[in-house]
Amino acid sequence: CLQGxxxxxxxxxxxxxxxxxxxxxxxxxxSITGEDIAPAEEKDAPVRFYRSGxxxxxxxxxxxxxxxxxxGAVKAMLALSKVPEAARxxxxxxxxxxxxxxxxxxxxxxxxxxxGYATKPSQSWFRFGYPIAYVTDVLQTLEVLTALGYxxxxxxxxxxxxxxxxRDKQGRWRMEYxxxxxxxxxxxxxxxxxxxxxxxxxxxxxxxxRPL
Numbered sequence: 788c789l790q791g792x793x794x795x796x797x798x799x800x801x802x803x804x805x806x807x808x809x810x811x812x813x814x815x816x817x818s819i820t821g822e823d824i825a826p827a828e829e830k831d832a833p834v835r836f837y838r839s840g841x842x843x844x845x846x847x848x849x850x851x852x853x854x855x856x857x858x859g860a861v862k863a864m865l866a867l868s869k870v871p872e873a874a875r876x877x878x879x880x881x882x883x884x885x886x887x888x889x890x891x892x893x894x895x896x897x898x899x900x901x902x903g904y905a906t907k908p909s910q911s912w913f914r915f916g917y918p919i920a921y922v923t924d925v926l927q928t929l930e931v932l933t934a935l936g937y938x939x940x941x942x943x944x945x946x947x948x949x950x951x952x953x954r955d956k957q958g959r960w961r962m963e964y965x966x967x968x969x970x971x972x973x974x975x976x977x978x979x980x981x982x983x984x985x986x987x988x989x990x991x992x993x994x995x996x997r998p999l
Contacts, residue, residue, distance in 0.1 A: 788921045789979075790815055791862030797868040812870065814839065814862055816882035854905025858892075860886055860900075862924040868934040884972055887935060896926045896945035897950060915953065915997055916964030917974060917983035924964065925949060926987055933994035950988055960984040 794811055802808050812999070817824055818836075821844030825832030836842050839849050846863065848856035864886040867879055893900050898912040911922040919927055925946050953960055962981035967973040970994060975981050 788856070788862040788923075791859065791864070791866045792921070793917065794866035795862070798866065803870065803874070803890045805808055805831050812866070813876070813878055815866060816876070816878040817844065818844070819863060819882040819885050820878070821883065822878060822881070844980075845885065846901075850903075854901035854915065855889060855904045856903075857890065857900035857928075858921065858923040859888055861928050862921075864890065864931045865927070865937070868931050875945050883935060887932065887937065890932060891940070892939070894899060894945055895925055895932070895943065896949045898925060898928075911964060913917065913949075914963035915984050915987070916962055916966075917981060918970075919988065920966060922964070926984070926991065930954040930987060933991050936997035938991075943995075947991075947997070951997075954988070955980065972987060 790811065794808065794815060797803075797805075798806050798813075816822075818841055823834065824844070827834035827836040827838050827842055829835050830835075836844075841847065842849050842853050843858070844867075846855040846857070846860040847853050847916060848859050850856065854888055866881070867875075867883050867886070870879055898908040900908070902908065909922070912925055915924050915926045929943065929946055930941060931942070932938075953963075955961070957980070959980040962975050962977050962979060965974065965977045967977065975983065
């Protein structure tokens with residue numbers, strides 16, 4: 788999740804094409820597919836996974852008991868979705884295909900992805916907010932998948948209906964999840980209409996050609 792957030796932020800800041808960011812993108816992509824990365828147990832390998840953090844291909848994470856972590860998957864896919872199609876290497880294209888398949892393997896509106904230490908999905912999935920740190924919400928899953936061209940995929944319909952159900956009569960969405968008090972500057976107020984969440988939702992609906 789951290790690498791995905793960092794890479795996405797650097798792309799937004801105009802650093803795409805920097806050799807250091809290119810290396811980070813290549814590593815991110817290959818860590819998803821496992822290409823040319825040895826298992827964690829092969830400690831003599833020049834490049835391998837580690838038991839801590841991203842511990843195996845397919846978004847496996849030690850924080851999720853070494854099962855695929857959907858929060859991390861969304862962050863990684865967010866970063867890869869920001870790479871223009873013409874600039875996507877074969878490794879990035881393979882990672883996007885792998886990640887899209889994983890995120891669509893479950894109903895994003897339910898978010899019952901593998902849960903290593905829990906028995907039900909985190910409620911953070913269903914509380915839309917801004918900014919988004921290491922947690923993920925259903926709206927961010929929609930942002931990523933619609934950016935990758937899945938806006939018309941029937942598997943997103945329940946998630947889109949969930950999104951629309953949260954819209955008020957003025958076409959706004961509330962701030963449901965916030966890091967206020969944990970950042971240098973607070974952003975809006977919990978429970979009130981949010982320009983940022985509304986912007987996120989509007990972008991998704993526009994990609995799906997839904998009325999705003």
